Amino acid sequence: MTGLRSTVARLFGRITAEVPGAPAADFTLAPTTAEECARVLDVASEHRISVLPWGGGSHQGIGGRVEPDLLLVTSGLGGSSDDTADLTVTVGAGVTVASLEAALAVRRQTALLPESPGDATVGGVVATGSSGWRRLRYGPTRDRVIEVVLATGDGRVVRGGARLVKNVTGYDLPRLVTGSFGSLGVICSVSLKLLPTPAASAMVQVSDVSSAIGTAYHPLAVLETPAGTVVYLSGTEAEVEAQASALGGTTESGVHWPADPEGSFVVSIRVPPASTSEAVRRLPPACDFVAAHGVGEVRASLNPADLETVASLRSWAEGLGGAVVVMTAPGDHGFDPWGTPPPSVPLQGKIRAAFDPVGVMVPGRMPGDR
């Protein structure tokens, strides 16, 4: 390793200091361009050293633990296009979601990325396929990733898609990369579709979820927490007002989003949308949760010592074709992070090999890896 260390130091200059929260690695590098990223990955593939891309670290609790030889920090992959008149933006993977959304908000635009992003980076949100609550109205993040520049596991710079809102030219690499958890390579930059910020928005407290879903047309979200259920509305002033009065609950203008459930063991229960209420009913008493009605996701904070509850939730969700995915767990927690792997795992392995033939990217992270 000493020889490799001196090679890496000679090729890439500094070997960055430790990153808070990141697992120990032999090398920590922060490339600043896609080409530099690719050169690092070329060396990694040549020497068969495992790689973990690291953005803000906020979603690293998802999936199997990776014990990387090399931590590839994306903070140097910055930059963002200034011209967003076509309601698209090209942005470096290391840019934080908060700073991108703040810059867009000045232009009354949004990328509809997760509403409470913490330190999350754009690259991290795309890599983990994370969506905000507004997906009920606007669809998941993957529907808005229109272009990707990927440094593949074996050190190629590959571009897929284009900075255009409609495009069927070639295979949809942006979609394949979204939610790939670094298993194909390092996302260096993406182009995203944007939306103008609606003129008005409001929150309406409702008591009957199913009648609220039937009454509200295209709400932003219908979120249930232990405090109750709230319908989030947006649109023109007239529409928001009319929809709020049709729903008939206590209305507050503007929106503020619930915080993600906190705790040492947080899971995402994913079921067909009509089973969302049933998922809530199956939660243990007094647990913190946010349920996205109409979407089919419930994020819940569970007792890490009570594996029986989570196992029974998983078996129920998988029976419906869904999943229970661990978002955060204590370091030594034994619960399987993904559950039953999908039947297409052999094909997924071949797809990964097309981008990362040696298998250096995030070994252990994806479903079926362990």
Added chain:
Amino acid sequence: MRPAPPPLVGDLVTALGAGAVKAAPLDKRLFSKDAGVTRGEVVAITFPTDAAQVSDVVRIAARHRIPVVVRGAGTGLAGGAVPSQPAVLIVTTRMDTVEVDAANQTAWVGPGVINLDLSRRTAPLGLHFAPDPSSQAACTLGGNVACNSGGPHCLAEGSTVNHILALEFVDAAGEVVVVGGAAPDPIGLDVRGVVVGSEGTLGVVTRILVRLTRNPPAVKTMLMAFPEVSGAAATVSEVIASGILPAALEMMDRPMLRAVENFVHAGLPVESAAALLAEVSGHPAGVIAEVDSIAEIGRRHGATEVRIAADEPERALLWKARKSAFGAIAQIAPDYYLHDTVIPRPRLVEALEGIYEIAERNDLLIMNVVHAGDGNLHPQIVYDGSVAGQLELVKHAAEEIVEMSIRLGGTLSGEHGIGLEKRDLMPLVFSPVDLDAQARLREAFDPEHLFNPGAMLPAGSRCFDYGRPVPDGVWA
């Protein structure tokens, strides 16, 4: 004595029955082309009814080393269902089951189900399938999946891929694979997302889980006439930027308006340089406010006429005008070449001026309908194929339009696909390394190029060799 059928056909007949295999010369000719301008050679045409029969066809074709090309209704325009070399055709039309899950607003459908039939079937539930290509009365959902089809209403609702939750397909080994699901964010790589739009090159889709969309409680459709194309284009830009997301925002230019008016008599503004057809849908209160805003923006950019459809028959007439654009052309010339490129929306005026310049220089009539809201151009080049050299001239002009679109920051196709038609133009938008990556992706699914070989990726795409020996067991 009748000649013995070739062994391939015999094998297919044994597996599927005589009623599901055609190989007569007339059949082979009928199925040798789609709605575009390319033609290929078909060895046999099969009509399987489910994944097991598709698997039989795939295995038989593989054994005989003959490629497999999949075809729905044959309405594609890019040659995606046209064999580039002699092939067995799988026609999906007998795979036409529909199972609706009203509670989850989804349906499992066969690839042979016709787009409009699905929406008609789910209408009593207040639901529809959002992508609505102009060919929706004929095209199949399998074809929509293969091409990631669009349509006017994709502006607000997104293309086909946004409405596909899961797929069942037969892979190159003849195995049945299911990817995706009704629950959000299925775990693992999004294989579903890459099979959609893969033009039959990765597998044969045998069942599709579609997301159905609630019918909007209110819809308003309006037509605005402009003396200058630039006024219409500026209106498009400002509407999009204003925060209104119309359900559809379509543009027709003067040559197209005249052709269509002759055909449907909808009272179109034939003296105008361009007309915009805008539709807003949603909550009634929002729809009224948005129609007012769009009309105000249009007038500010010089609209001379703003006509809001008073009732459903008038709305239907306006849409008939838009969706007849292709039929109307038959009155003008025997043939037309319907093009499909995309540009960034702020470059719309430049793009149309570029098309007019290309038309004039090549002495061709080009008429335009544009999915203006998402920058998707559909120039239609009318010609007479019986005149020697005309088709070549048309193809030359079409390539010039592609090159111009790319110069403006655009790309080859927004919704028709690449197929055989634009395959050799792929290097205009992708580097050799990009194309190599796409070729590797294809080989991960289909190492022997059994499915639709020659479509989508130009020959020689797989030209880079970064190959390192893969240690045993890494991906086992």
